[in-house]
Amino acid sequence: MSFMSVITFAQQPVELPLWPDGAPNTNGLTGEEQELSPNRVSNVTQPTITVYRAEQPNGMAIIMCPGGGYSLLATDHEGHDMAPWFCGQGITYIVLKYRMPNTYSEVPLSDAEQAMRMVRQHAEEWNISPNKIGIMGASAGGHLASTLATHYNSDTRPDFQILLYPVITMLENTHGGSRDQLLGKNPIREQIQKYSNELQVTSDTPQAFIVLSSDDDGVPPSNGVNYYLALQKNKVPATLHIYPTGGHGWGYRDSFTYKQQWTQELEKWLRDGVVFSEDVEPMLRIGKSYLNTKYVANTLDEDQEEKLIIQPKTVDCVTFVEYVLAQALGSSFTENLQNIRYRDGIINGYPSRLHYTSDWIDNGVRHGFLQDITAENSTYTTKLDLSYMSTHPKLYKQLANSPENVKRIAECEKVLTGKKVHTLPKNKLPDTGLTWIENGDIIAITTSLPGLDIAHVGIAYYIDDNLHLLHASSSLGKVVISEEPLRHMLDNYKSWTGIRVVRMSHPKNNQL
Template sequence: MKVISFFIGLFISTMIFAQQPIEISLWPNGMPNSNGLTGTEEDLEGGRVANVVNPSIAVYRPEKSNGMAIIMCPGGGYARLAMGHEGHDMAAWFTTQGITYVVLKYRMPNGHYEVPLSDAEQAIRIVRQHAAEWNINPHRIGIMGASAGGHLAASLATLYSSQETRPDFQVLFYPVISMKEGVTHAGSRVNLIGEKPSAELEKKYSLEQQVNAQTPQAFIMLSSDDGAVPPANSLGYYEALLKNHVPATLHAYPIGGHGWGFRDNFTYKRQWTGELEKWLREGVTFNE
């Protein structure tokens, strides 16, 4: 009974610790760019938020860090953010593994394509700046994203501006990758680069065309029956990674549609959580 009580107490303390994030503003001294949106943040149904005007990160620290950190970019078509099942709901699962888990609340592009990526770059800068304080290895920081948030995560992995903002690995849930019509998610494309983007801009944010040998290793997962973001997005990115000799793994589950995140009603939740946990523990390699 004493052993059981000890582990119950440990689990509860871990859960409580994980549920108390550190909130940090991305740009306390002013933002470097604008998306033209003003007003106040909007709380929508299902844990979603819109009109983010004060981007920030929520940092969930484990009781005992293994040195790894992951920054999560929730999805929402570059119009809103699913902060629950594609954000905060995963905190305890990561922190019990010893991983520092960071949820990024980023600004919407509103046609200003540079805005979300600038927020993602600032998020990883902040995490690296606090690495010693938070018991994180600055060379073991990954980016993760779902749907349009997956596009932002893959943008950071391919379009990072310096080694300071290059992630060490990437984890993508059913990501938007391409901006090509017929492959992309139409809403994400319009919100990010507009209805009639130049060919150059479309190519820049078609991330399967931006992969090179320095792109960080990747874990990609999706459902084969995704009717919102065609599987061709993930498949094209996976092929580009392999072509450039970047370590990558892809898991395609037969059913599930789009947007499952950490929801329990996804049939293959036990599979993806087990496979990702093993990959983070054994499949990621680091150059330190």
């Protein structure tokens, strides 16, 4: 009897195509899907999700990525067989039939991203909370799940991850077959690092449940263990269960000695261990994870050679916002940060860095990852008049002894000077904020100091219906939430004249 005939659901399972109008990329495979043996599928060219809706939904959903070494999919014990168990807990369960990479490494991830988008799009229809959707995977499917959990875009971040004996790394202790299928026989160093997911963990990586066996001779246990340690290092809630025997690939099979233990532990974790934040705004969520981070000025000016510096353990007001934005945008933190910090994402000496916040905002709007909210909501404008850096070169290490850099900075200032920008005067900002200023918006405080545009930046945070600022404070020496409303902060400084408000937006195709 097939598994389909013995399951009772709110509705019968529904299989939906991931890309009804055709996928945006290809793995080079053609022909028909092949069933190598019962429930062993290869040559997937039409990826799908199969949705099992619970009779009494609790709002949670899990997208399952079966394993198979990135060459096939084991869709029974690492897929459909778990549906009754999850649905019995009130969880909507979705099995992802994803395309094999065939060395096109981006293909499986694009399918997982699309699955997450589809589930969120159908959340209301399926009685799912769009903020309670997890990704799960076994073996190579665990690599795919952890890849989504560390390379997500701004609209595809899972809320939790569940990994069964996962492939994690592409370094020495990887599963050779999975790596060959994903990256080819001779991958370049950048690909190896990108898909070694233990290297991609940040403080915003979703909370995790990991389970494996000590005697796994298929995928070295160090894969899951090192991923757990990376999560711990970044203060991401995680639990790890290691059983003494069982080998590899047991999934939901009754033959696994510790099936009762791992399923009970996971059921308890899903019931009591997963924490869903009431505030799902990524800028605010990530920004709050930096609270008490030490304030240090001029951390980007340590070397004469201009290069991308990443020091999130010490921040100033600008680098704090940059690091938070780079994480919130998802995918590659390093690539995001370079695109945020440098004009058109190109490092070409000190003047290529976006020193003036107005220039920084223009760059973000031009490339689609920032939205100028003030321009859409305030009729007040001012003309930029920038000259501070070129007229005070001794205040800047890279300008003090470089007439060429001073000249290039002056050219940048000249381009910006005279540009009209929208602002909100501080006497127009009530303590309670305004309806068009949202949690997580970036607040840039304008100034009357000659030659400058912005004096300080931070992140909007509403507390008890008053608008406060989450920011890196030089006076307090750390990242804090202002004790007083933002309006009071503005009144405390005569030279602070108002604010500009910008918001993280989602670039076309979720790419910077």
